[in-house]
Every structure is written in C-alpha cells, then in structure tokens.
Amino acid sequence: MPPLSAPCSLLLLFLLLVVSVRAAGAGPLAPELVLPNFTASSGAFLESRNGAFRAAVINPGKQQASFYLVVLHVPSGTAVWSANRDSPTSSSGRVQLSTGGLTVLDPNETTVMWSTPQLRSPVAALRLQDTGDLQLLDAGNATLWRSFDNATDxxxxxxxxxxxxxxxxxxxxxxxxxxxxxxxxxxxxxxxxxxxxxxxxxxxxxxxxxxxxxxxxxxxxxxxxxxxxxxxxxxxxxxxxxxxxxxxxxxxxxxxxxxxxxxxxxxxxxxxxxxxxxxGDCDLPLQCPSIGLCSAAGNGSTCTCPPLFAASVTVPGSCTPGDGSTLASPAACQNNSSGAVSYLALKPPIAYFATKFAAPTNNGVNKTACLALCTANCTCLGFFHDSASLTCHLLGGRQLGSLYSGASDSTFGYIKTFSSASKDGSNQSGSSSANHSIPIVLPCVAAFLLLAVLAWFVWWRRKQSTNGKKKKGKNSAMMVYLGRQKSPSRDTGYNADADDDEGNDDDIVIPGMPTRFSYAEIGTMTSNFGTKVGSGGFGSVYKGKLPGGEGLVAVKKLEAVGVQAKREFCTEIAVIGNIRHVNLVRLRGFCAEGSRRLLVYEYMNRGSLDRSLFGRTGPALEWGERMEVALGAARGLAYLHTGCDQKIVHCDVKPENILLADGGQVKISDFGLAKLMSREQSALFTTMRGTRGYLAPEWLSNAAISDRADVYSFGMVLLELIHGRKNRGEQEPVNNAPVAVGSGEHSDWPSGWSSTMTSTASGTCGGDEYFPMVALELHEQGRYLDLVDSRLEGRVDEAEAARVVRVALCCLHEDPALRPSMAAVVRILEGSVPPPEPPVQALGFLRLYGRSYPLPPPTSLTAAAGSVSSASPTAGDAFHLDEPTQDMSAAR
Missing domain, CATH: 2.90.10.10 (Bulb-type lectin domain)
Structure with a gap:
C-alpha cells in the first residue's frame, strides 16, 4: 500500500479531530479513551476494551428531566457509578471534557451541575478501564482523578x-x-x-x-x-x-x-x-411505614399498627395515633405553641429498630427523667426506657421508622404526640392531655413511693445492724429480702433459725427480678430434665425451651444446701437480674420452692470457654476467636465495674464462667460470689471467695478487695487464652497431699514443657511449670511466639502476641492500685491505645507462686476471717469463707 500524501494525512487528522469533538450517539463508541474538547449528550460515548463497561448519559425510567452521567455494567444494565446524582440535567444538557476536567452542564451550558475537583495538571485523556474505573489522565499517563475514589452506591x-x-x-x-x-x-x-x-x-x-x-x-x-x-x-x-x-x-x-x-x-x-x-425483613428500618409493626410471615413479613394506633386514612399503609392526636416531628414541635405534649405507650415486646445497636442516650435514669429529656428536646420523637438497666434511648430524626417484636419484658416505648388543633374547647384539650398524662404520672408516683419505702427499709436494716440486733451481716445494697411470711397453710409455728435450709422461699422479694417459674413449669420446659448439657460442684445444667417458643434456655439446678448456698442463689438473682449487657449472660427466670433452687439463663450453644480452649477434641480456637473472647469478656467486666449504679466485683473470673455461642457471642456468667460496692467505695473487706489459680494476692493477705481483683483473674484467663492450656495442672488433695490429676504423661502440654508433678512427704509440689512465671521470663527475652498455643502452628502475628502478653502481665501486678482498670484493658485489646510495659521487678512474686502452689496456709485464712468451707464438693473449685466479715470502705 503506497504511503499517504500530505493532503491525505491532513484530511485524516481533521477527521479524527471531528470524531473527538462529536456529540455522543453521533457515531461509533470510542474505545477506552477520549481526548479533551469532547462533548456528549444522551447515549453512550465511551466503552472499555473488554466491552463490559460504558460511560453514558442516561435517563432511567425515560424521565426527560433527569439525565445522569454514569458508568454502566453493560451485560446487567446496572449503573455502577453516577456523577451528577443529586443534580440531574435534561436531554439538552451536555457533558464536556476539557483540559480542566470533566463537567456536566445545564441545557443553556451556563450552569455547572457537576464537575471534577481542581486538578494538579492539565487533562490529556479520559479513560474507561476494564474494571469499570473512569479515570482522568495527564500527559504522563498518571491518574489525576478516578471514579473508584468517589463511590456512589x-x-x-x-x-x-x-x-x-x-x-x-x-x-x-x-x-x-x-x-x-x-x-x-x-x-x-x-x-x-x-x-x-x-x-x-x-x-x-x-x-x-x-x-x-x-x-x-x-x-x-x-x-x-x-x-x-x-x-x-x-x-x-x-x-x-x-x-x-x-x-x-x-x-x-x-x-x-x-x-x-x-x-x-x-x-x-x-x-x-x-x-x-x-x-430479615423486620431488621430493616423502614420495612413498614412509620410506626408500623413488622412481623415475620413465612419468607416475608406483614405490617400492622400497634395498639393505640390506627391505619391512616390519608396515607395508605401508615399508622396514626388512635386518639386523634398527631405524631411529633421537629417542624410540628417548633410550631406547637400550646405545648400540649403527650405520649402513647408501646408495651413489650414491641421494640424500635434503632435500639438494637445504638448505645443508650442516658444511663442510670428512671422513666420520669427519660420522659423529661424527650419532652425538652424538640428533635425527640419518642423514647424507650428499660426499667431493669435504667437505660434511656431517645428517638430522633426526620421521621420514625418501623417497630418489631423483640424487646425485653422491662422495656417500654413511648411515642410523642401533639394534641390535635381540631378538638373543641380548651377544657376538652386539657382533659385529653390529662388522660394522656395519667398513664405516665401514676406509675411515676408509684415508683417514687416504692423507692421511698425501700430507702426506709435499707436505713432500718443498717440501723439494726449498727445496734447489734442482727448477728449476720448482709449487703443491703442488693435489696434482697429473705424473711418468712405465714400463709394459711403454714401457720403451725415457725422456727426461723431451724428452717434456713429447707423452708418456704416463696416470699423472696427482689425488685426488678426476672420471671419466677414453678418447679413444675421448669420440668415441662426441660422435658423433665431430659437433656443434660453440663455439671459441676454447684449441680447440673439442662437444656430447655421457654413457653410459647420464646427461645432456648439453660436451667442450672443447684444442689448445694445451707445458708451460704441460699446467699449465693439470691446474690445471683439480685446482681444479674437487674443488668443488661451484650457480654453478660441474661437471667430469664428462677425457681425457689423449698430446697429446690433453679436459675434459668439464656442458652449459649457452645458452652463455657474451657471446653473450646482446653478440650482435646475438635479444632483449636483460632487466634482471632481467642481475641474476640478476650475482648468480649473484658467489656462485660468493664460494664460491671463502671456501667452499673453500683460497682459489681465478680470475684470468680475463669474460663468456666465465660460462655460462648455461635455468631461470636461472649458472655460472663455465674454471679453467685459477686460483691456489690457503692461508687464511693474504693475497696471493701469481705470473705475469701473465688477459684484457686485465679485468686489475686490480696485475697491471701487479709487486704481490702476492689474491682482490681477481677483484673488479676482476667490476666490469668488471658494467659490461658494465649497458651491454650491451664496455667497449672489441676490438683486434688488426697490424704492431705496434693497429687497430679491424671498422673503420667501430660499430652495436653506443648512439646518441651515440663508438666510432671512430684509429691513429697511434706505435701509440697515441685518441678511443675507455672505458666505465668514462664510468660514473665520469656517476655524478658522477647520470645512471645514461644508462649502461643502450639496448635495454632504459627498462625499468629508476633506483634499481636506481644501486645496481649504485655497487657496480661500488667493485669498481674501484685499491687492492685497499679493494675489497669478493665476499661483500660478494653481499650488496649481494641488497639486504640498501646499496652504499657509490664513492671518486671514487681512481678517477682510469680516466681514464689511457681515454686509451690498449695492452698493458702490455715493461718492466713484464719486471719482473713474464720475457717475454709468449700462451696462445692469438688476441691479446686470455687470456694469462700463461711462467715462473712463486715463490708467497709477502705480508702487507697
């Protein structure tokens, strides 16, 4: 083919320039690139090399007034990016490419509807990649702007x-x-x-x-x-x-x-x-119209109006107050000069979608205070209040979303309304307002009177204790009443001292306590205790199902008897029955009929942490799962220490009391040994309680106890999560001499670790590696991966392991005041703050613990308060001293 003459070359160049400034749709699609001085109107104008994507100006739904510059995935017809989504133009609008960038203009080409930002150098080309990325390039082929950095939907x-x-x-x-x-x-x-x-x-x-x-x-x-x-x-x-x-x-x-x-x-x-x-459909915020109640129905859902609301006659599908008032809105609030605010109640189990994940607006407030907060806030459209946890959720926004069924029995919702202006006469309006106020005011008055009676009762009990009229100390802050009341069938004489074990417990009164079941009801729930899922020194645990199909439960059947067993039973109900947290197991109910004492918990299908962590069967917990467990447990303890009206010290933190379920759920359980402290108390003296291997040093030295005792126990649990084994082999006292459980070869210890225990005539143990001591020594050497469970086969980042080892060792400080708070531990585990350097010189006492690990000598226990009494038949399990000492504040 002969070469083109000069005039032909000029003609070809002229044609290319014409193509580059043509209007889109006037010819074939440009492949991959277009040059500046390009103008497009409706239609596609640029195609990627693979043909999967096109840049186009389209009007979805054939709306002549709404044209958008988009990138299309051609095979599916999906718009994967849009430029002027909030400023559509008409069919006469233009898209222009210049050296200054890409611009969308109105029909008169005088108003910029959208444009790329100011660029660092002139544009040389517009390119559509095979990935769907629309890019502006400079003369050196560098990217000046790209649609991938500006995602739309x-x-x-x-x-x-x-x-x-x-x-x-x-x-x-x-x-x-x-x-x-x-x-x-x-x-x-x-x-x-x-x-x-x-x-x-x-x-x-x-x-x-x-x-x-x-x-x-x-x-x-x-x-x-x-x-x-x-x-x-x-x-x-x-x-x-x-x-x-x-x-x-x-x-x-x-x-x-x-x-x-x-x-x-x-x-x-x-x-x-x-x-x-x-x-799920009902997990969407607006599956039903505003205030509509969403209910699951087969593969879909249905929408109804909740009680006190009716279907709107003006807006199909919407719900309006049934009394003729109007729903509150920010605009209506500003125009409401009369101030006639009222509320319509939503009873459990009706809940609002936003309360599932949102943190409470306020903590520790009663319903009256929550109502006042909403009334004073023009943007508040209603509120939900939980009387058990004293949390308040204010509902805001331009409108309210859907409701669903799923709230706890203690959570009530209130939707703000304004009295209708069409009502006749001020007296009628005032009467309506009063009628609305009655359901709010009366419960508030009753709650005030109840609080006054409780305050008087607490004061009276304290006075009785001060005057020496009561022999046994009791923590009045728990608001637990264990006295007896005569009934017509049992008025034949009553000996309070003799009947402490087997008497009638029907008069246990605990404010805000969970559902009380009869023994027969629990028998039905558990199919006569047919499915046993666990056991321990406390008794056995059975799987059950709540009446009405409300979910699975775990029923703990307590077998211990005596005054202390009853005290722990009531403590458990009082502590956990009044708190709600995602990382604390929920107590659904209890049974107290004579010596029969049962606790009904939410069901955690993976059981306690020790099964997954120490079990010989099944896959080992991965490092990420272990850190989720650590973080969940830390958050639960932090809430106990700082998120409740009273500080709660768990006193028995260990893997057996950390429960797991599918979906990464982690919950702290077993509050039978917990102690309550006022916010003014920094520490208190109390009976020894807890489990060997997790006891903080202050338990053994007759020192005051604070929430930092839980921090020490958590540090021990954290080391076990790292190591994947118990910090020390279990011991059973046989004939007053400690002996290794399952003597012989310990296959559950990592290779290279000494795990044999020797028994001497004196009853001391030697030769057993104590993992906290080993962790301290390897920390000093910087050998963090040597501490990690060998079953993970190196699937752990060394920096991550180092961080967790450091925070665990910081939790083990001998001085409680120098241990971090659980809130600080949470922040460290979340990665928001770096871990402090463990005080190696202050952790030397671990070496003493490592040389000998028997129970504390009787002298130290006697100094603490009396003689040791096991809380369970199994040695090495949770234990406490039988007689409590007086709780008192101990400033530190």
Whole structure:
C-alpha cells in the first residue's frame, strides 16, 4: 500500500479531530479513551476494551428531566457509578471534557451541575478501564482523578471503600439522588445506617468471621467474598462466598446491601446465591411505614399498627395515633405553641429498630427523667426506657421508622404526640392531655413511693445492724429480702433459725427480678430434665425451651444446701437480674420452692470457654476467636465495674464462667460470689471467695478487695487464652497431699514443657511449670511466639502476641492500685491505645507462686476471717469463707 500524501494525512487528522469533538450517539463508541474538547449528550460515548463497561448519559425510567452521567455494567444494565446524582440535567444538557476536567452542564451550558475537583495538571485523556474505573489522565499517563475514589452506591472488584467514607443508596430505581440509607466503614466495623441510626453491623452478622482485633482501614469485594482489612492489608473481617469471577456490591434503595455474582465480567446472568444484609425483613428500618409493626410471615413479613394506633386514612399503609392526636416531628414541635405534649405507650415486646445497636442516650435514669429529656428536646420523637438497666434511648430524626417484636419484658416505648388543633374547647384539650398524662404520672408516683419505702427499709436494716440486733451481716445494697411470711397453710409455728435450709422461699422479694417459674413449669420446659448439657460442684445444667417458643434456655439446678448456698442463689438473682449487657449472660427466670433452687439463663450453644480452649477434641480456637473472647469478656467486666449504679466485683473470673455461642457471642456468667460496692467505695473487706489459680494476692493477705481483683483473674484467663492450656495442672488433695490429676504423661502440654508433678512427704509440689512465671521470663527475652498455643502452628502475628502478653502481665501486678482498670484493658485489646510495659521487678512474686502452689496456709485464712468451707464438693473449685466479715470502705 503506497504511503499517504500530505493532503491525505491532513484530511485524516481533521477527521479524527471531528470524531473527538462529536456529540455522543453521533457515531461509533470510542474505545477506552477520549481526548479533551469532547462533548456528549444522551447515549453512550465511551466503552472499555473488554466491552463490559460504558460511560453514558442516561435517563432511567425515560424521565426527560433527569439525565445522569454514569458508568454502566453493560451485560446487567446496572449503573455502577453516577456523577451528577443529586443534580440531574435534561436531554439538552451536555457533558464536556476539557483540559480542566470533566463537567456536566445545564441545557443553556451556563450552569455547572457537576464537575471534577481542581486538578494538579492539565487533562490529556479520559479513560474507561476494564474494571469499570473512569479515570482522568495527564500527559504522563498518571491518574489525576478516578471514579473508584468517589463511590456512589456500588463497589466493584479492585475498588476500596476507605475508613470514614460511605456509600449512599439511590432514592429509587429511577431516581439516582442520595437516599437515607448508607454503608459506612469505621475503624471497628462496617455499618448500615438510616438517618444516622445503625441497623446492621458486619461484626454481628453470623456469616462474617473476624480474624483479628485491629483497626479497619478499608473494605473491598473480590472473587472470594467480602473483606475488611488493615492499612497493611492484614485481614480483620471476611465473608467467604462461592468463587466467582466478577461481583457487584450495591447499596439498594430498599436499605439492603446486596452482593451479586457473575461467572465472567461480561456475563449477564447472576450465578450462585447472593449475599443480602440484613437478612430479615423486620431488621430493616423502614420495612413498614412509620410506626408500623413488622412481623415475620413465612419468607416475608406483614405490617400492622400497634395498639393505640390506627391505619391512616390519608396515607395508605401508615399508622396514626388512635386518639386523634398527631405524631411529633421537629417542624410540628417548633410550631406547637400550646405545648400540649403527650405520649402513647408501646408495651413489650414491641421494640424500635434503632435500639438494637445504638448505645443508650442516658444511663442510670428512671422513666420520669427519660420522659423529661424527650419532652425538652424538640428533635425527640419518642423514647424507650428499660426499667431493669435504667437505660434511656431517645428517638430522633426526620421521621420514625418501623417497630418489631423483640424487646425485653422491662422495656417500654413511648411515642410523642401533639394534641390535635381540631378538638373543641380548651377544657376538652386539657382533659385529653390529662388522660394522656395519667398513664405516665401514676406509675411515676408509684415508683417514687416504692423507692421511698425501700430507702426506709435499707436505713432500718443498717440501723439494726449498727445496734447489734442482727448477728449476720448482709449487703443491703442488693435489696434482697429473705424473711418468712405465714400463709394459711403454714401457720403451725415457725422456727426461723431451724428452717434456713429447707423452708418456704416463696416470699423472696427482689425488685426488678426476672420471671419466677414453678418447679413444675421448669420440668415441662426441660422435658423433665431430659437433656443434660453440663455439671459441676454447684449441680447440673439442662437444656430447655421457654413457653410459647420464646427461645432456648439453660436451667442450672443447684444442689448445694445451707445458708451460704441460699446467699449465693439470691446474690445471683439480685446482681444479674437487674443488668443488661451484650457480654453478660441474661437471667430469664428462677425457681425457689423449698430446697429446690433453679436459675434459668439464656442458652449459649457452645458452652463455657474451657471446653473450646482446653478440650482435646475438635479444632483449636483460632487466634482471632481467642481475641474476640478476650475482648468480649473484658467489656462485660468493664460494664460491671463502671456501667452499673453500683460497682459489681465478680470475684470468680475463669474460663468456666465465660460462655460462648455461635455468631461470636461472649458472655460472663455465674454471679453467685459477686460483691456489690457503692461508687464511693474504693475497696471493701469481705470473705475469701473465688477459684484457686485465679485468686489475686490480696485475697491471701487479709487486704481490702476492689474491682482490681477481677483484673488479676482476667490476666490469668488471658494467659490461658494465649497458651491454650491451664496455667497449672489441676490438683486434688488426697490424704492431705496434693497429687497430679491424671498422673503420667501430660499430652495436653506443648512439646518441651515440663508438666510432671512430684509429691513429697511434706505435701509440697515441685518441678511443675507455672505458666505465668514462664510468660514473665520469656517476655524478658522477647520470645512471645514461644508462649502461643502450639496448635495454632504459627498462625499468629508476633506483634499481636506481644501486645496481649504485655497487657496480661500488667493485669498481674501484685499491687492492685497499679493494675489497669478493665476499661483500660478494653481499650488496649481494641488497639486504640498501646499496652504499657509490664513492671518486671514487681512481678517477682510469680516466681514464689511457681515454686509451690498449695492452698493458702490455715493461718492466713484464719486471719482473713474464720475457717475454709468449700462451696462445692469438688476441691479446686470455687470456694469462700463461711462467715462473712463486715463490708467497709477502705480508702487507697
């Protein structure tokens, strides 16, 4: 072919320039690149090399007034990015590419509807990658701007959503403007929110696995699934999905997050099962219209109006107050000059979607105070108050969302309303307001009187104790009454001293206590105690089901008798029956009929931590799971120490009292030995209680006890989580001499560790490696991976192991005042603050513990308060001293 002449070359160059400034739709699609001085109107104008993506100006739904610049996934017809989503233009609008950037103009080309930001150098080309990334390039082919850094409602493979950024849903299928649903990434989680209220967390989704406790830097989707990673690429969360070549993650206009999979990038038909979150209809914030009550029905849901509300005649599907008043709104509040505010009650189990994940607005307030807070706040549309935990959730936003069934029996909701202006006469309006106020005022008055009576009773009991009229001390702060009341069937004479074990317990009164079941009812719940799931010195645990299908429960059947057993039983009810926390096991009910004492807990299907951690069967807990357990237990203890009206010292923190369930649930249990302290108390003197191997040194030295005793026990548990074995082999006293349990070879110890125990005539033990001492020595040598459970086969980051070992050793300080608080431990485990350096010189007492590990000598116990009495038939289990000493504040 002969070379082109000069005039022909000029003609070809002229034609290329004409193509580069043509209007989109006037010719073939440009492949991959277009140059500046380019103008496009409606239609596609740029295509990726693989043909899977196109840049286009479209009008979804054929709306002539709403044209958007988008990137389309051609096979599925999905808009994966939109430029001017909040500023659509008409069919006469223009998209222009210049050396200054990309711009969307109105029909008159005088108003900029959208544009890229100011760039550091002139634009040389607009490129559409095979990944769907629209890029502006400079003359050196460097990227000046890209659509992947400006996600709208979709995430593609290779695209990252960074921490602090979010994607917003479209308002509708044909309206690309930003809706109220958002997908955001924080350093701790991935969230779905509606009007600022969280309704889904990746960490709470049962399909998600958390690999480590570290700060999340970004989220992405690829051929293997959904991932949240740190800044250096380490995995934090993952959702494993069936392998697929191409995936689209989209924030739907209905509030759901969907991941759609395709066999190839240019495939049109989805393959496999999509990931949808949240999974349940009633988990969405607006599945039903405002104030609609969502109920699951088969594979879908139904919407009804709650009691005291009726279907709206003006807005189909909506609910309005049945008394003719109007729902509160910020605008109505500002225009409500009469101030006629009232509330309509929502009884349990009706709950509001936003209270599942949101922290309470206020803690430690009664319902009257919560109501006053909402009334004084114009943006408050209602509130939910839990009388057991004294938490207050104020509901805000532009409108209220859906309701669902699932609240606890102690949680009541109140929706704010304003009296209708159409009511006749001020007297009628005043009467209506009074009628609304009665359900609020009367309970408040009753609650005030009850508190006054309780305060007088506590004062009287303290006075009786001071005057020496009472022989045995009792912690009045627990508000537990154990006196007897005569009944018509039992008025034949009563000896209070003789009947402390087997008498009638029907008059146990504990304010706010859980449901009281009869023994026959519990027998029915457990199919006559047919499924035994655990046992111990306290008795046995059976699996059961609450009446009405309200969920599975674990029934603890206590077999211990005596005054102390009753005291622990009542302590358990008083402590845990009045608190609510995600990391504290919930007490659903109890039974007290004579000597029959049973506790009904929520069911934790994986049992206690010791089974998973020390068990010889099944896979070993992965490092990420262990850190989840540590963090959950730490949060539960921190709440006991700082989140309740009174400080609660658990006194028996150990793996057997940490329960696990599917979905990463971790809960502290067994509060029978707990002690309550006022916020003014820094410490108290009390009887020895706890379990050998987890006792803080102050228990053995007749010193005052504080919440730092739990910190020491938690440090021991943390070392066991690291090591995967008990800190020391269990011992059983046989003929007054400690002997190794299961003597011989200890296959549960890592290779190279000494684990044999020797028994001498004097009853002392020697040669047994005490792991806290070993941890201290290897910390000094910087050999942290040598401390980690060998079953993990090196699947642990050394820096992470070092951090956890350091915080564990800090918890073991001999001086309680120098141990970190549990709140500080939580922050360290979360990674928000670095761990302090363990005081090696102050941990030397561990070497003394390591040389000999018998029970404390009788002299030290006698000095503490009396003689030792085992709380359970099994030696080495929880124990305490029989007679309590007087609790007193001990300033430190």
């Amino acid at each position: 979709t995430l593609l493979p290779g695209q990252q959503l960074l921490t602090g950024a979010y994607m917003s849903s479209a308002k509708g299928p044909t309206d690309f403007s930003q809706g109220n649903y958002r997908l955001g990434v924080t350093t701790a989680d991935v969230l779905l929110t509606w009007q600022g209220s969280t309704y889904w967390r990746l960490s709470n989704d049962v399909r998600a696995f958390k690999d480590r406790n570290a700060a999340v830097a970004s989220m992405s989707v690829n051929a293997s699934g959904l991932f949240a990673v740190t800044a250096d690429g380490a995995l934090v969360f993952r959702v494993a999905l069936a392998p697929a070549e191409f995936r689209i993650l989209k924030m739907g206009n209905d509030g759901r997050l969907r991941i759609t999979s395709y066999a190839l990038v240019n495939s049109s038909a989805p393959v496999g099962s999509d990931f949808v979150a949240p999974a």
